[in-house]
Amino acid sequence: MCILIICEKPSVAKKIANALGKPKKKTIYNVPYYELERNGKKIIVASAVGHLFTLVEKNNTKFGHYPVFDVKWEPASAEKGKKYVDNYIKALKKLSKEADEIYIATDWDIEGELIGYHALKYCCSKTKAKRMRFSSLTKNEIIKAFENPDEIDYGLVDAGESRHIIDWYYGINLSRALMNAIKAVNRWKTMSVGRVQGPALAFLTERELEIKKFVPKPYWVIEALLKDNLKAIHEKEKFWDEKEAKNVYEKVKNEKFGKVVEIKRTVRKIKPLPPFDLGTLQREAYNYFKFSPKETQEIAQSLYEKGLCLHPDTLILLPDGVKKIKDLDDEGNILCLNKDLKLTKSKYKLLKRTVKEKLIKITLNDGTELIATKEHPILVYRDKLIFVPSGELKENEQVVTLNYGEVYIQKIKKIEEIDYEGEVYDLTVEKYHNFIANGVVVHNCSYPRTSSQKLPKDKNYLENILNTLKNHPIYGKWVKEILTKGDLKPVEGKKEDPAHPAIHVVDIPKDEELSEKEKKIYDLIARRTLSAFWDNAEREYLNIKININGEIFKLSGSRTLKEGWHEIYYFPKFDECELPKLNKGDLIPIQKITITKKETQPPKRYTVASIIKELEKRKLGTKATRAEIVEKLIKRGYVIDDGSLKVTDLGISVVETLKKFCPEIIDEKMTRDLEEKLEKIQFRKIKKDEVLDEAEQKLRKILEEFKKKEKDVGMFLIKKLDSNNSSNTEKNKNESKKVVGKCPMCGGDLILKKGRYGEFYGCSNYPKCKYTESINKEVIKKCPKCGGELIIREGKYGKFLGCSNYPKCKYTEKLNKKVDKT
Structure with missing residues (x-):
């Protein structure tokens, strides 16, 4: 065999x-x-x-x-x-x-x-x-998966094939259509566009065009610089009328004192931030560490895979029987215990990782064995039901087990450490966050690809995590206090994910196991998790109105009264601007009053962090693919990441062309509808062939219409590209024209130019006016040829003496030649 x-x-x-x-x-x-x-x-x-x-x-x-x-x-x-x-x-x-x-x-x-x-x-x-289905690469998990194999999940296969095929349909056909359109007007350019990237590029382009078309509007700001470097701004903040602004300024500019006429003090309680969903984690990691969304997702996945794990041969109780965890499908249904200790069905996802460490082998009185990493929590009875890490269990501990669907308590006969190198497995479970492994109730792992901002409701589960963390050298002091309070009600956000809880810390990895980047993400997640259990922060805000010769100015200050959760999750910065003690009627010395002309600013571009939130809001892509979408747009040259996402002329041209000739390609609704159908294939709610046929028919219709307009599309696209290239060339040309003064001969602009012998100033009306002037106008002597001035110039071979009347007079001398300056 x-x-x-x-x-x-x-x-x-x-x-x-x-x-x-x-x-x-x-x-x-x-x-x-x-x-x-x-x-x-x-x-x-x-x-x-x-x-x-x-x-x-x-x-x-x-x-x-x-x-x-x-x-x-x-x-x-x-x-x-x-x-x-x-x-x-x-x-x-x-x-x-x-x-x-x-x-x-x-x-x-x-x-x-x-x-x-x-x-x-x-x-x-x-x-x-x-x-073989396994969620971690422990020995027990692998053996269990091998000894309890499952069958191939053809729903997953169909979903995977459908996504690949539909993405191929869109990618190949649309890219060829665009390239053929350009070819139809005797030009050639490699083009590409994708099913999800098209709509994403479209809304980025909307923002880019909004910025390009933005016309700044001038406004004036009047500020009073007070004693102790305090700044008060006129209550109107922005004056849109220059005359009005100057009249107010003339009225107050010579005043030496302002009078406090109103003091408003507000104390606000600021709740802790909710636990992380994937999108928020990606944004925070970008804001604080400049990690790209894709990189953050990969690090979070890596941390996740370092989490709780079982031996690969662990037997898992499923609705239709028992399988080794290593033989489980990547996703499916599993049996777990509800709050009434009754078996209930829940969805799960399988995890796996590779370890080389000592595992804990637990043997119960009836001979049942369970092998797990030290961190993996087991449900035991200690006056109450509580999950306890395997490494903290003791012999004669009462473990919760299942036999023929009934819950029993069994004692631990023996606990031993075994050396292990190989794969270990774990599951993430949608409901109740536990599952049955070798008849023993164990806890599930925390999953990073989630849109939930809610921690599990299970109090025992939360206590178990906190008990694991209480000996941490940094977090332990906060954990002990949280446990002392006893009332474990963490703050939660509005977003929910039916499959997974929020991203949260579950154990303490060995420091040497983590890279520097992993340590940063782990710390971010751990602090965010713990801060959800902590007190509100308290901040005081002062708003003071000051009368300066009948004009009201505003002075604002803020300070932290109670650090609260911000002590733990300190990453967002609080502005601290503490004002001196002031009373109504006090006179405040004025050092000076200024008026400043400013302009309104265009809307901000998206960053690689904020676009993830926008894609999520528009339901484009999935939580697992959004980071990849951004990467592709950058790779294709449609977008440049220089701190913010700037759409290139190529990107704008493609979107404007598609919008004019086949807007369906960048239609968000069509993409969202298709995404929903692909998900339904996985759960056998719709047939693969139906979705593929529908996608083909829709795309065929779009492409037939496109083909009829192929030459028009090509002409429009090339015209757009050429127009943008031309305007950019002119822009660059204009930017290089540094005006330094007026030409003494014709009144034109004197601008910086570059010639054969280096840079010089020349008239903008050249060749009509040929006036030039040296940058370093150090006059050495008269030019023997034309009577002009010999000045120091610099060329490709170094410095030399040249006539100031160049190019009319081209007389030159070596600089080291002995000259008479008199």
């Missing part, structure tokens, strides 16, 4: 092999794989390298032809730089021939399901296999 296990990547194959036995590493076609024996069976553990197959056009039509909808899956080696994929495909084909059974052990998500299914179908020529 031979079993072939197909993993997602080589590093995972190694961990799974080590978890299942004592493997021998072998190679075939320069691809590593592992062989071992387990329970008399030969096991081969091999891997893919991510997606082994990619979509290509089925019938290779002439270059640039569209519309095309006939696609097929081909080896990913067809893509540039992926030739190495062929060897992995050949290896799996060869190894599968000696296998009696095939297990898929790829990641537990849509892409993982698709990678595994494609390897099975196109490398092994099969469509059925056992599925």
Whole structure:
């Protein structure tokens, strides 16, 4: 009997092999794989390298032809730089021939399901296999997943294939359509546009055009500089009428004192900020650390995978039976305990990671075993039900277990540490945040890709987290006080996610395990989590009105009375402007009064942080893909990130063209509707073929209309691009014209110019007027040729003497030549 296990990547194959036995590493076609024996069976553990197959056009039509909808899956080696994929495909084909059974052990998500299914179908020529599902790469999780395999989730496969196919439909067809339009007017330019990127680029362009068209409006501000460097502003703040502003200024400019006529003091309580959803975490990480949204998401995922984990062979109770956690699908349904200790169904997501550490092996009186990392909480009874980390359990501890659907209490017979290197698994659970592992009730992990701002309602769960953190060298002092209060009611936000709670801290990772960036994100999450349990901050705001010769000026100040939650989550800065003690009727010395002309400013561009919020608000993309959307827009040259997102002329031209000739492509509603249908495929609420057919028909209709206007589209797009390039050239040209004065010969502008011998000042009316003047006008002597002045110039070979009447007189001398200055 031979079993072939197909993993997602080589590093995972190694961990799974080590978890299942004592493997021998072998190679075939320069691809590593592992062989071992387990329970008399030969096991081969091999891997893919991510997606082994990619979509290509089925019938290779002439270059640039569209519309095309006939696609097929081909080896990913067809893509540039992926030739190495062929060897992995050949290896799996060869190894599968000696296998009696095939297990898929790829990641537990849509892409993982698709990678595994494609390897099975196109490398092994099969469509059925056992599925190892695991959320962490612990040994127990892997073994449990191997011994309790599930089946392939074809809902996930269909959802993954549909998304890839529809994105291909839109990307290839629209890009070809744009390039053909340009070709129709005898020009050529590589163009691309995507299904979600189009609408995203459209609203960025709206903002960019708003900024370009913005006409600043002048206004005047009158300020009084008071004693102690305090600034008071006229109550009108902005004067739109210059005459009115100057009249007020003339009235107050010579005043030496102002009289306090009103003092308003307000004390406000400021609630803690709600726990993090992914979008808010991405924005905060950008604001405080300048981490891109994509980078923050990857770091949060990495921290998440370092969290609570179980051995891969852990058996998980599902609505339709029991499976090893390593064999679970990436997503699905699971059984957990509700608040009445009754079994209830909930959605879950699978996690996994690789560890090399000591795990805790717990053996109960009836022989039940559970192997977990030290941090993983187990439900026990200590006068009340409470989750306790495995590493803190003791022998004879009363553990909550299930047997035939009934809840029982069992004592721990033995606790031991075991050395382990390999994959460990965990689950995130939508409801009640627990699940049944080897008959024992355990807690789930905290998931980073969430839109929730609410922590779990389970008080025992929250107590368990806090008990884990109370020995932390930094956070411990706050945790102990939170626990002392006893009333665990954290602040929460409005946003909810039916699948996941807010991002929150769950344990204390070893410091050496984290990179510097991971430490920053962990600290941000930990402080935000703990501050949600803390007191309100209190701030005092003073608003004082000062009469200066009948004109009212406002003086504002603020200070913190009580730090509250801000002591823990100190990242947002409070303005501290403490005013001296003032009473109504006091006279305040005035040092000077100023009037300043200002202009209104255009709306701000989005940043890589604020655009995530906007995409979320408009329901474009998913919480997992929004960061990638921004990255693609930058990569394609449509947007530049220079601290804010500036749409390039290319980006503007593309959007204006699409808006004029096929506005459906950048229509947000169409994109949102399609996104909802793709999600329904996953849960079998709609058929894959229905969604693909509908997407094809809609796109076909759009492209047919586009083709009729192809030449018009091309002319419009090229005209836009040329116009923008021309205006930019003129703009750059004008910006280089530094006016330094008037030409003494014709009255034109004297501007900075660059000539053969360096920079000089010349008349803007050249060649009509040929007046020039040196920048360094150090007169050495008279020019022997024309009587003009010899001055120091600088050319490509260094400094020299040249006539000030250049280019009319081109006399020069070496600078080191002995000269008579008299």
